[in-house]
Amino acid sequence: MKDISLNLRKPSTSRLSTLFNRLHLVNQMLEVVIKYPSVKADLTNHSAALLLPPSAMAELTANELRGYDGSDDSKPIYVSIRSTVFDVTNAKSFYGPGGPYAVFAGREASRALAKMSKSEEDISGELDDLTEKELSVLQDWENKFRAKYPVVGRVV
Numbered sequence: 001m002k003d004i005s006l007n008l009r010k011p012s013t014s015r016l017s018t019l020f021n022r023l024h025l026v027n028q029m030l031e032v033v034i035k036y037p038s039v040k041a042d043l044t045n046h047s048a049a050l051l052l053p054p055s056a057m058a059e060l061t062a063n064e065l066r067g068y069d070g071s072d073d074s075k076p077i078y079v080s081i082r083s084t085v086f087d088v089t090n091a092k093s094f095y096g097p098g099g100p101y102a103v104f105a106g107r108e109a110s111r112a113l114a115k116m117s118k119s120e121e122d123i124s125g126e127l128d129d130l131t132e133k134e135l136s137v138l139q140d141w142e143n144k145f146r147a148k149y150p151v152v153g154r155v156v
């Protein structure tokens with residue numbers, strides 16, 4: 001519900017992108033109910049994450065980022081969008097090992113998010129050949145992540 005109100009308030013950058021995101025949201029809601037009950041715990045914990053004091057901003061290389069892919073339970077899980085690193089540990093059921101979006105964990109996911117792809121060849125920060133619509137989808141993802149996850153650093 002929170003996401004829907006955010007979408008309504010946002011100026012429509014691209015009708016296609018907005019339509020896609022709404023369809024995705026419907027899919028998401030169905031999946032939450034049908035497939036991923038543990039997602040509910042993630043959703044209720046988000047406000048707690050937002051209340052945490054801001055972590056010290058770190059500079060990571062792409063290689064260092066790979067170390068935060070959820071394979072070591074004692075470390076947080078990071079995802080990078082346009083070189084901004086988000087701590088998504090709270091959403092382990094998405095990004096942790098075996099999760100539906102584990103492929104993004106410890107990676108720069110911008111291109112894949114823009115293209116709504118989970119293909120290995122799209123897991124990168126290469127944006128030069130993206131269409132305006134894809135860039136708009138990416139912007140929507142970045143807004144969502146900024147609203148939901150703490151920023152912990154930058155990929156340098």
Ligand code: HEM
Pocket residue numbers: 027028029030031032036039088091094101112113115116117118148
């Ligand atoms: C029919 C296909 C798909 C279904 C049913 C689906 C379903 C879901 C569900 C249930 C969630 C979690 C709900 C939420 O927190 O908002 C979710 C989140 C997500 N989806 Fe999809 N998805 C699909 C395709 C894709 C594809 C192709 C991508 C590739 C970019 C993608 C990227 C994501 C990401 C990154 C999240 C996590 C967002 C977050 O951290 O809050 N999804 N999706």
